[in-house]
Amino acid sequence: MHDAHASRPSETxxxxxxxxxxxxxxxxxxxxxxxxxxxxxxxxxxxELALAVDGPWTDxxxxxxxxxxxxxxxxxxHFRVTGPDGKAALAAVLALVHDGFGEA
Amino acid sequence: MAEIHLxxxxxxxxxxxxxxxxxxxxxxKRTASDDPAQEAAALRAAIEGARxxxxxxxxxxxxxVADILEFQVAMLEDDALADPAYGVISEGIxxxxxxxxxxxxxxxxxxAAEDEYFRARAADIVDIxxxxxxxxxxxDTVARITSGSIVAADDITPSAFLAAxxxxxxxxxxAAGSPSSHVAMLARxxxxxxxxxxxxxxxxxxxxxxxxxxxxxxxxxxxxxxxTRRLFEHRMAVANAAQAAVDAGRLDxxxxxxxxxxxxxLNIAAPEDLAGLDPAICDGIxxxxxxFLFEASQGLPDEDAQYAVYRRILDWAEGRPVTIRxxxxxxxxxxxxxxxxxxxxxxxxxxxxxLSLARPDVFRVQLRALCRAAVHGALKVMLPMIAVPSELxxxxxxxxxxxxxxxxxxxxxxxxxxxxxxxxxAAALRAEAFxxxxxxxxxxxxxxYTMAAARDIGAVADLNDTGNPAVLALISRTVEAGRKRxxxxxxxxxxxxxxxxxxxxxxxxxxxxxxxPIAVARLKxxxxxxxx
Numbered sequence: 001m002h003d004a005h006a007s008r009p010s011e012t013x014x015x016x017x018x019x020x021x022x023x024x025x026x027x028x029x030x031x032x033x034x035x036x037x038x039x040x041x042x043x044x045x046x047x048e049l050a051l052a053v054d055g056p057w058t059d060x061x062x063x064x065x066x067x068x069x070x071x072x073x074x075x076x077x078h079f080r081v082t083g084p085d086g087k088a089a090l091a092a093v094l095a096l097v098h099d100g101f102g103e104a
Numbered sequence: 105m106a107e108i109h110l111x112x113x114x115x116x117x118x119x120x121x122x123x124x125x126x127x128x129x130x131x132x133k134r135t136a137s138d139d140p141a142q143e144a145a146a147l148r149a150a151i152e153g154a155r156x157x158x159x160x161x162x163x164x165x166x167x168x169v170a171d172i173l174e175f176q177v178a179m180l181e182d183d184a185l186a187d188p189a190y191g192v193i194s195e196g197i198x199x200x201x202x203x204x205x206x207x208x209x210x211x212x213x214x215x216a217a218e219d220e221y222f223r224a225r226a227a228d229i230v231d232i233x234x235x236x237x238x239x240x241x242x243x244d245t246v247a248r249i250t251s252g253s254i255v256a257a258d259d260i261t262p263s264a265f266l267a268a269x270x271x272x273x274x275x276x277x278x279a280a281g282s283p284s285s286h287v288a289m290l291a292r293x294x295x296x297x298x299x300x301x302x303x304x305x306x307x308x309x310x311x312x313x314x315x316x317x318x319x320x321x322x323x324x325x326x327x328x329x330x331x332t333r334r335l336f337e338h339r340m341a342v343a344n345a346a347q348a349a350v351d352a353g354r355l356d357x358x359x360x361x362x363x364x365x366x367x368x369x370l371n372i373a374a375p376e377d378l379a380g381l382d383p384a385i386c387d388g389i390x391x392x393x394x395x396f397l398f399e400a401s402q403g404l405p406d407e408d409a410q411y412a413v414y415r416r417i418l419d420w421a422e423g424r425p426v427t428i429r430x431x432x433x434x435x436x437x438x439x440x441x442x443x444x445x446x447x448x449x450x451x452x453x454x455x456x457x458x459l460s461l462a463r464p465d466v467f468r469v470q471l472r473a474l475c476r477a478a479v480h481g482a483l484k485v486m487l488p489m490i491a492v493p494s495e496l497x498x499x500x501x502x503x504x505x506x507x508x509x510x511x512x513x514x515x516x517x518x519x520x521x522x523x524x525x526x527x528x529x530a531a532a533l534r535a536e537a538f539x540x541x542x543x544x545x546x547x548x549x550x551x552x553y554t555m556a557a558a559r560d561i562g563a564v565a566d567l568n569d570t571g572n573p574a575v576l577a578l579i580s581r582t583v584e585a586g587r588k589r590x591x592x593x594x595x596x597x598x599x600x601x602x603x604x605x606x607x608x609x610x611x612x613x614x615x616x617x618x619x620x621p622i623a624v625a626r627l628k629x630x631x632x633x634x635x636x
Contacts, residue, residue: 027219029221029222034175037182063179065182068213070217070222
């Protein structure tokens, strides 16, 4: 998904980054991937994730690509967010991961 | 013909005997066009057809099955899945061949995963692949399974499983497969025995006619000798009798070894949790979580929607008491548009009753719906995260106001008794200072707030122990306050279902425990062993 806003110089040109540990039982599997991508799609910002701080980066709005990451439990997920609502987007995806995607 | 013993891994427990159905992939023929643009359009239409078909199926089901199918919908909606296929179509490859190539690469990626869970997702991608191929050819390729038969196959897709009727027995025996697959989850939920990893299913000549599946041991016997079959049928009869005894015990009211009556209530998160359950297994519902109503995808629910759900639950209970907890958002349960995302420590932040009092616009709607539902049964309303009496008083005033307003409008309503969840140590320590109609101990939060240790942080999880004397002392204190004030005290956290704690909890004086439906029979059996 292309985000026209992200490239505008006036709005957060520097990406926001943060990381969180996957606490839910089986990692970033089917249901969490769907939840994460649904959450990410709710924002205009470009949201990417990676297993290492320097990438490779994956579009967090694509369930196909997020599943290809095969992030196991205990992995640290790094997020990189660019866009006008980037701050809220980052908080939302981090909350999901911290929460174990709502799984007990 | 000698019987064939195969050893695999158990994916779903239970014993089954039945005729063998071999699943072989149907290959559909289609006539391709020479025009890449037409082929791309055909693929796009097939993907959309498959997506719409699954979306239609989802409407009729809930829970785990819906999650599995929603995953398939999300994958089909993602252009990244088909992009490689469109790429080769533009080079002149037919749509079905291109799709198969692209998806087989994806499937191979999953099969090569280190993690068993991700390997198990291969079956889902196969399912997606075949469903789209079926739409491309206009032929239904989902294999039909005869009810009561033993399905023998290399692997089986969720669609094939869901298309069969499992209510009259039947089982699954797979050469490959995984206990982590979606089909294994479905099989466990439907009670169909399943064994995976049996290795190549090859026969000399005739395929087998009959099979015995032992989902407990993870073994399958094809074409058993009469004596083998007789012994197996004997085991099945014994197992059925034992199961019947447990099921019968589920309907008996719970008593300790010395005859003390313990009320066993249910915890539920949605009305769907009650599907197929006999209300006679419980003494009522001790906790209805209402967060599901507020899930982001649906937005904040209106009064009528809430009323309909609450009423359904009360109708199910047939007059037994039902305790509905008002919205307990925040902490580990964020709700878009309602909870604060940026709290540094959400467990100590604006959650539960604190959030409801801060957002009376949302809270009032829930209170009105509850007052209207209260005329349909024995409804009680519980407030989460109460720390000081003024929170209860303010909520009580809001409830009175909504009740009075409804009555003035001539709408059928009743004012339900208002109780508190005791999960903040401050509330447990001086429970008698609260004018609550009942106390319900939320042992999960009470434990984590008392021990200052979260259960999902591995390094301190051993401190998160409801059996710790400090936590049990707070529970005893709450029970004592209830006795002094003549109001009921129950416990609805996970500790109620932990049968290692049953004796300790009953020793505090608790006589009401609330657990998820699946734990009822186990808890009743544990209670029967307690001697005070």
